[in-house]
Amino acid sequence: MDRGPHLLENYANAKTQRVKIDESFVPALKKDEAAEVEHLLAEPKSDNVPVDGVFGFNKENSGKCLGLEDFSCGFEYGFRTNYGGLDLYNIQGEDDLKLEVLDGLLDDVDEVDDIHAANALSTACGDFLLDIEFAEIFSALDNHPIEGKRLGNSSSESHSPGFSGNSNVAIGISDSSTVTVPESEWKIDSLDKIVTSELHENFRSKCECQVPIEDKKCPSSTDVQKFDELDSKNSRNSPDVQKFDELDSKNFPNSPDVQKFDELDSNKCPSSPNVYKFDDSDNDDNLLLSSLLSKCKKRKKSSILGTRVKRLRRPTRRYIEEFSNLKSAYHMGEQKDSTAALEKRPKVKAPSQSWLRQGRMKKAAPVLESESSDEYSASESDDYRERKKKPKVSVDRRKHQRMWTLSEVMKLVDGISQFGIGKWTAIKKLLFPSSTHRTPIDLRDKWRNLIRSSFAQKRNEREVEQKHIARALPNDVITRICELATIHPYPSVPYPRVRNSEISSCNDHVASPELPTETESAPYNTRKKCT
DNA sequence: ATTAGGG
DNA sequence: CCCTAAT
Missing domain, CATH: 1.10.246.220 (Serum Albumin; Chain A, Domain 1)
Incomplete structure (x- = not known):
């Protein structure tokens, strides 16, 4: 139960790692908005309303609520495909790996116990967002091309004030500079707004819980519907899921591969300071992480495919x-x-x-x-x-x-x-x-x-x-x-x-x-x- | 579809 | 290695 958070902290402290925990998941969120979200997160717990309901990470709820999960899945997917050499998706090179790892970790957290893991919404999602089905919605607000932009941020260290305090809410944010992300052009703000709004909306409508949140900017209900459609569409595509299963098992027959990540990573981007690395001193955690990762693979598949993964950039043959x-x-x-x-x-x-x-x-x-x-x-x-x-x-x-x-x-x-x-x-x-x-x-x-x-x-x-x-x-x-x-x-x-x-x-x-x-x-x- | 030649 | 023309 406390294992998840613990892990998070461990990794947050790792030198080489750039993971932000907690509130950063809404990076550009304005303060009041952030507060709202926090509130939102905090609130349900006291009401016995699972937070994951809000974020759609619940099992029965999976796929709902605009797929924050999907984001993370995107990352995971990227990592996996990268490593497996699968020809599915190009992460632009490097290092989305850690996202995956973190994600897996987080994802597993809610499995561990009653910890409701709110998934990590990375600031880095830009690249994937547009790809994902519901990106349409964003595109309405934001038409900025995300090609080739990179988020220059983030050597900033992780800080975990907000949610880390809540023992049963684990929010992982991977803020990785290493991840390809549109720069300032990419309106994180708009995304965040939508996200938060959606959160609010979903939380209300689906969890039927009164959350003391002001719906300042709730997107038109159509948007919400869109999400829902998307959601329902995604939630039952078993064939695809199966496909993915095959694929997955083929490429990742054994989780131990993950352990090689370190080596692999350093090879790929030796110069990148932001490379996520497993710390040697954390061997235990690494192992744990590996297993978590493998676990989480299974759980994410459906939603990954659910978003009809189509990427802007295919991985290079090379x-x-x-x-x-x-x-x-x-x-x-x-x-x-x-x-x-x-x-x-x-x-x-x-x-x-x-x-x-x-x-x-x-x-x-x-x-x-x-x-x-x-x-x-x-x-x-x-x-x-x-x-x-x-x-x-x-x-x-x-x-x-x-x-x-x-x-x-x-x-x-x-x-x-x-x-x-x-x-x-x-x-x-x-x-x-x-x-x-x-x-x-x-x-x-x-x-x-x-x-x-x-x-x-x-x-x-x-x-x-x-x-x-x-x-x-x-x-x-x-x-x-x-x-x-x-x-x-x-x-x-x-x-x-x-x-x-x-x-x-x-x-x-x-x-x-x-x-x-x-x-x-x-x-x-x-x-x-x-x- | 292969091969030869040239770039 | 690549490209093109010739078989």
């Missing part, structure tokens, strides 16, 4: 992939073959870093898969298909090129030795069956480059005794490539001037095209006949 990869990376660890040591570039721990690291950042791009997973990626086929048909996708890939690893090169060489030149799709299928990247064309391009570079390197090697060729391919690979190049001459890529002499010399080093020395190059020469 974003999605990133998360999924990240997740899979955790599960499978970093498995690499022995050639990994020879990788041209260091492996990156987190995709997020890798996409920063390289690539031309002209346009939006898909995620850079972690090296370790490139051969195991399950989503390969999809990616591949899409890439081929939608030009847009190709635009995406352009963004970050992926270095070819030695192992990849070797596979490519193998493939060419098997299929010969020009069977790029075959090679792709056979040797890069699960690489989301590396289209047949890529293979060809790579091969084209390999030939050129190999010969160049070969030449240099002889002249300068390959010393400062730091990131050059290993000699044997070069040799193999040279051989293959002679065996399967690439049509349109003339060898850099040094044609035959170069080739012959190249072959001299290892094996003659006709008679392979039984060194490592043997397997390739044996198949030279396929041109």
